[in-house]
Amino acid sequence: MKGHSELRINCRARPEVASPMRHAVAAFLAATGQVDAESSDDILTAVGEALANAVEHAYEGVEENEVELFARLEDDTLAVDVFDHGTFIERAPRAGRGFGLKIVEAIARDVSVNVDNGTHVRMIFNRQAK
C-alpha cells in the first residue's frame, strides 16, 4: 500500500494569517523528509502567493471569510489547494501588481484557478524543483 501525507488548515482570511499558514506548510514539508530545501523554498513561495491573494480580499471591502489550505504529498507529487470562499474580485490591472500568478506558474508543474464559488487555486508540484 502506498503512503501519503496530508495537511489541512482553516483560518480567518486576514493578512496576518498568511505567514503562519505558510510556516505550517514548511513544517509539513520538513516532516515528510521528502522535499529538498530548494524545492521547499520554491513551493513555499508559490503557496505564499496563493495565500496572499486569498487574504488580500479582506483589504478590499469583501465580507471577511475563511481561507482554507489542503496539501497532499503522494509519490513524487505535491498538490496544494487554497480555497477562499469570498466573492472573486475582477481587478483592474494596476502598475506593479499581478505578479502572484506569474510566480506560481513559474514554480508549479500545473496551476488551475476556479472562481465559480469563491476562489480555488490548485497547484501541483514535483518533489524536486521544476
Added chain:
Amino acid sequence: MSDSIAVIRLSGELEIGRKAEVAAALVLAGNESGVLLDFSDVTYADSTTLAEMLRFRDEAAKAGVPVVIVIGSKQFARLIQYAGLGDAFHIFENRGEALTELSRMAQA
C-alpha cells in the same frame, strides 16, 4: 545640492502581513543622492514587496535618485526572477559592491 546616501534596511519576512510597514519604509527623504535598500537580512519576500519596490524605484527615478538593492536570500533572488523582474533593479549580493555602484551612479 544633495550629497548623502540613504540606507533603508528591512529584515525578516516581507510578506502581505507587513505590507503597510514596507510601504511606509520605502519613501524618499528628499535630500539623498542615492538610496541603498539593504535587504541582506530579509529571509522571505512575496509579490506585495515586489510591488512596493517597483513603486519606490519609479518614484526615485522621477526624482533622479539612483537606487541599488542588496539581497541575501536565495528565495528573494529567485522570486524576482520568477516575476520576470531580473532587469528591473540594480541588485547586489553584498553591501560593498552595492555602495560602490551607487556612488558611481550618483556621480554620473
